[in-house]
Amino acid sequence: MYAQMVDTGAKRVRAAEEMDADERAFQERIDRGVKIEPKDFMPEHYRKTLIRQISQHAHSEIVGQLPEGNWVTRAPTLKRKAILLAKIQDEAGHGLYLYSAAETLGISRDQMLADLHSGKAKYSSIFNYPTLSWADIGAIGWLVDGAAIMNQIPLCRCSFGPYARAMTRVCKEESFHQRQGYDIMIALCRGTPEQKAMAQDALNRWWWPVVMMFGPPDEQSVHSAQSAQWKIKLFSNDELRQRFVDQTVPQAEYLGLSIPDQALKWNAQRGHYDFGQPDWNEFFEVIKGNGPCNRDRLATRVKAAADGAWFREALVAHAAKHQAPQAQKAA
Amino acid sequence: MDAAKPAAPFEYLLRLGDNALVLSQRLSEWCGKGPALEEDMALTNVALDLIGQARLWLSYAGELDSAGAGRSEDELAFLRDAGEFRNLLLVEQPNGSYADTLMRQFLFDAWHALALRELAASADPRVAEIAAKAQKEVAYHLRRSSDLVVRLGDGTEKSRAMMQAALEQLWPYTGEMFQGDALDRDAAASGAGFDPAGLRAPWLDYVGEVLAEATLKQPPAEAWMHSGGKQGRHTEKLGFLLAEMQFLQRAYPGARW
Numbered sequence: 033m034y035a036q037m038v039d040t041g042a043k044r045v046r047a048a049e050e051m052d053a054d055e056r057a058f059q060e061r062i063d064r065g066v067k068i069e070p071k072d073f074m075p076e077h078y079r080k081t082l083i084r085q086i087s088q089h090a091h092s093e094i095v096g097q098l099p100e101g102n103w104v105t106r107a108p109t110l111k112r113k114a115i116l117l118a119k120i121q122d123e124a125g126h127g128l129y130l131y132s133a134a135e136t137l138g139i140s141r142d143q144m145l146a147d148l149h150s151g152k153a154k155y156s157s158i159f160n161y162p163t164l165s166w167a168d169i170g171a172i173g174w175l176v177d178g179a180a181i182m183n184q185i186p187l188c189r190c191s192f193g194p195y196a197r198a199m200t201r202v203c204k205e206e207s208f209h210q211r212q213g214y215d216i217m218i219a220l221c222r223g224t225p226e227q228k229a230m231a232q233d234a235l236n237r238w239w240w241p242v243v244m245m246f247g248p249p250d251e252q253s254v255h256s257a258q259s260a261q262w263k264i265k266l267f268s269n270d271e272l273r274q275r276f277v278d279q280t281v282p283q284a285e286y287l288g289l290s291i292p293d294q295a296l297k298w299n300a301q302r303g304h305y306d307f308g309q310p311d312w313n314e315f316f317e318v319i320k321g322n323g324p325c326n327r328d329r330l331a332t333r334v335k336a337a338a339d340g341a342w343f344r345e346a347l348v349a350h351a352a353k354h355q356a357p358q359a360q361k362a363a
Numbered sequence: 364m365d366a367a368k369p370a371a372p373f374e375y376l377l378r379l380g381d382n383a384l385v386l387s388q389r390l391s392e393w394c395g396k397g398p399a400l401e402e403d404m405a406l407t408n409v410a411l412d413l414i415g416q417a418r419l420w421l422s423y424a425g426e427l428d429s430a431g432a433g434r435s436e437d438e439l440a441f442l443r444d445a446g447e448f449r450n451l452l453l454v455e456q457p458n459g460s461y462a463d464t465l466m467r468q469f470l471f472d473a474w475h476a477l478a479l480r481e482l483a484a485s486a487d488p489r490v491a492e493i494a495a496k497a498q499k500e501v502a503y504h505l506r507r508s509s510d511l512v513v514r515l516g517d518g519t520e521k522s523r524a525m526m527q528a529a530l531e532q533l534w535p536y537t538g539e540m541f542q543g544d545a546l547d548r549d550a551a552a553s554g555a556g557f558d559p560a561g562l563r564a565p566w567l568d569y570v571g572e573v574l575a576e577a578t579l580k581q582p583p584a585e586a587w588m589h590s591g592g593k594q595g596r597h598t599e600k601l602g603f604l605l606a607e608m609q610f611l612q613r614a615y616p617g618a619r620w
């Protein structure tokens with residue numbers, strides 16, 4: 033997901049008798065469905081885990097602008113260009129809400145960005161794949177935003193107030209993005225044979241990386257139980273992945289595209305699709321920095337920050353010059 | 364055609380549409396690479412306004428196009444070659460640093476706001492309508508770019524040097540905005556357009572005031588100026604911008620997207 037394999041600092045869930053009184057009261061509030069607000073008591077691990085999760089999510093929104101930005105100057109019509117520009121702007125806005133939500137936990141945006149630039153903080157594996165044709169812009173909206181929604185709708189009910197509220201704003205826009213992406217796919221699939229082939233090729237390349245977005249299988253997810261107890265993860269990786277596959281298969285059928293998975297088959301008994309396993313080795317390599325675009329994406333963000341340093345410094349310098357007399361007056 | 368309500372000539376509308384289109388294309392090159400998140404979003408807003416304006420101007424131009432049975436906004440945007448574009452040379456200049464991008468924006472916005480004020484009073488009701496809508500957006504663009512020019516000019520030593528260098532680099536492309544030709548004269552005479560020479564004094568006044576507040580040194584108003592964009596003689600930069608922008612429409616002729 034936009035936040036994958038978030039380290040909770042705990043390999044197993046702590047039992048009530050291992051907690052002190054504050055922690056027990058905290059857990060009871062969560063169990064009762066009361067939202068935790070920034071000024072409330074929270075265990076240090078909860079705070080740190082949320083900082084990791086929310087900042088990873090924010091970084092994903094920001095880095096996620098790049099694969100789509102790759103096509104904004106080549107969009108095929110003025111209308112598509114305007115829609116794509118607006119979408120990328122929305123993603124920057126999502127990054128802003130999320131950085132603000134994380135800041136309530138006592139970390140600055142500058143620090144979070146420094147952690148992204150140094151490689152300490154991660155962002156979603158999905159944005160380390162290249163956008164090779166215009167159809168990839170359709171596939172990203174349809175599949176990547178679609179997968180993001182799967183994960184983010186439950187997070188609107190998560191235990192941390194600022195995160196839950198940020199997710200509510202974000203989800204409305206993400207569903208627009210998904211529809212717009214699907215609309216690009218429809219146009220391509222109703223178009224020339226070359227356009228249809230472009231759409232199929234995009235689905236072939238994006239399918240498995242998107243399936244991997246939900247994170248490793250449940251039995252390998254050592255941090256999930258603690259996150260579930262804290263209600264900052266409401267469904268398991270495999271549950272969300274199943275929902276995503278069930279939702280997406282009919283959409284692909286409507287487009288007349290085939291999903292590149294030999295094992296994909298409706299299971300009437302379960303009432304779900306059975307599907308194959310992605311190459312988890314690839315997933316862990318991408319997370320480690322070895323995806324096709326990791327270096328490019330990070331280098332682009334680092335360069336943008338470095339090239340913009342003079343700009344940010346100048347605004348600070350101007351404000352200092354022109355606020356100083358007022359401050360003196362006030363004093 | 365209703366004799367009482369003159370229509371702006373096709374090429375005249377292309378000039379307006381192409382300015383907005385080409386500048387929007389340049390701004391969209393910054394996507395995800397701006398100096399701060401808020402700046403990325405604000406610049407994208409400007410790009411979005413401009414692409415919206417371009418669509419209105421080009422759609423109207425397409426309706427009046429005598430060459431074909433009416434070309435669509437996309438045919439005009441994606442299937443004309445550089446020599447058929449009518450934008451000012453200023454807007455096709457490369458982004459350069461963020462200082463260059465902002466200075467280009469400021470010099471253009473200051474002219475654009477004045478031009479739209481004239482066009483909002485056009486005798487061609489469609490022109491007046493589009494200009495009135497664009498005027499509100501451009502008033503914001505100009506406020507924003509003026510404010511940033513002041514803050515960056517009067518910021519650090521480095522930012523002042525960068526803004527001054529950007530100003531000197533772009534200044535020779537500003538003269539074209541005020542040079543009228545036969546097309547301008549016809550448009551002005553019919554009441555559909557305006558005489559660009561008339562904008563020069565108010566533009567110099569406004570720009571001079573902002574530059575002074577920004578502690579930047581205005582290059583001489585009488586300096587030698589480039590021209591040709593309005594007539595389709597562009598700089599080398601435009602061909603590359605179009606090659607990128609028009610790629611899909613050129614590679615897959617007739618496809619619908």
Ligand SMILES: [Fe+2]
Nearest residue numbers: 093123126206
């Ligand atoms: Fe988003």
Ligand SMILES: [Fe+2]
Nearest residue numbers: 123177206209
């Ligand atoms: Fe999105």
